[in-house]
Amino acid sequence: MASETFEIFLGTQPGLEEVLLDEAIAAGFPAPVAVGGGVTFEGSWDDVIRANLSLRTAARVLARIGEFRAFHLAQLDKRSRKFPWGDVLRPDVAFRVEVVTGKRNKIYHAGAAQERIERAITEELGAPVSPEAEVVLKVRIEDDLVRISVDTSGEALHKRGFKAGVGKAPMRETMAAAFLRACGYDGHEPVLDPMCGSGTFVIEAAEIARGLMPGRERRFAFEQLACFDPQVLRSYKDGWQMRETDQHFYGSDRNVNVIQMANDNAERAGVADLCTFKPVPVSAIERPDGPPGLVIVNPPYGARIGKKKDLFALYGAFGQVMAEKFSGWRVGMITSDDSLAKATKLPWLPTGAPIAHGGLKVKLYKTDPLR
Known part of the structure; x- marks a missing residue:
């Protein structure tokens, strides 16, 4: 070009x-x-x-x-x-x-x-x-x-080209990557999502750890422009360096059907060997072996799925498991409701600006390593 x-x-x-x-x-x-x-x-x-x-x-x-x-x-x-x-x-x-x-x-x-x-x-x-x-x-x-x-993009960039199956209220890949980055994740620690749906957080984290280029398999509108030089595109793809990683990434969900979706999506993305997905309810989450890392979760919230009053027990159970089993791990959680975040009883840091998501305003809640 x-x-x-x-x-x-x-x-x-x-x-x-x-x-x-x-x-x-x-x-x-x-x-x-x-x-x-x-x-x-x-x-x-x-x-x-x-x-x-x-x-x-x-x-x-x-x-x-x-x-x-x-x-x-x-x-x-x-x-x-x-x-x-x-x-x-x-x-x-x-x-x-x-x-x-x-x-x-x-x-x-x-x-x-x-x-x-x-x-x-x-x-x-x-x-x-x-x-x-x-x-x-x-x-x-x-x-x-x-x-x-x-x-120059065409289809929005969250459409990486790998996710065929999605669960309810899916997180866009670009937003998942942004929340991971905002939690300080850089590919050098394990990540666990205990309400993983179709696996977006887990797969994004694994791709980052492996150094995969997010747009590696999709087409872009710039390829249809008069000033497009296909050699430049090819040189960027050919020159991209993947990296070795010994990290592993974990997803669980009480919905058995989305676990198969998550496995299939990870396979298409080329990170299935780094990811483990299991049908497990929040109350039964187990801490993975090895060093601590990041727990990140996009749980249901009242205006998005279900009734708010039914969710306090879910948030409370999540917070209890984190406090009892995940010492040394950091937690990141996305929700639209302060009272639901407080129901976890986790030591949240001050939140930043609200973020537009699916017609709602959500916030990212973060902790320091749990003690």
Whole structure:
């Protein structure tokens, strides 16, 4: 791909920006900065490829390819026709446009703006418009400034390509990776999820330990762009280094059906040899042999599954098992309800900002190593 730099936006769930920033810094992207809903940095198309392939906590990657002023629809049409779409879009690949308009604009009708931009591209470049197109231009009009980005990811990045089976209220892989990172997990300790569902936390932890690239098996929208160089993609994949690990990862759930899902998902992800999944209720969890590590859990909460009053016993049983059997282990727990967290009677540290998850606001509760 071309070598010029431009603004790259890494999107994430509101509340997880600092976690994504930490990962982007660790990955060596140039001078990233946290902003609302994500992280930005100045980078190249090579950086776009690497971000999509390697970042575990980013939900998608947008390349901001240009901007211009427009004070009315006729001017939007004229300047859209002069924009160098051919530098990024291919005339033989379908596209679609999504427009968001702010309050301080002369142009306020998003639908009319979308129609003008799509027609200008089709007539000037020849590319067809399709509502199912993988290539999406995201246009924001604010203060009469038209900012144009292309979504380089396509399907959201939590779709790693390995999870065929899911249980109730599944945790997205990108969020699971972010919560693991926020708990200080770096691949060098065991992880246990006692309400594992289809195994997302356990499989993400095992992939991190083995150094697997999260986007290694999936396709991306950037592969459909005019500026895409397949040799760059191949070089990143070929040059990626996996690592040996002697860690092991454990999942359990009272639902026998999801245990088979978790095993199948781990097999597809290439980490089945690192993972053990068992149908065990919370009250019967056993501490794994070996050194302490991290227990991380996304239990049901009232607004998500079931009735809140029925959950206090579950949280209480979880907390009791942790206190009695897991000395030296850290605990991370995601829930939307402070009173349920308190029902565990675990020594939670102060919580951070709430995080958007499935229409709810959840928090990550963490402990220091239990005593």
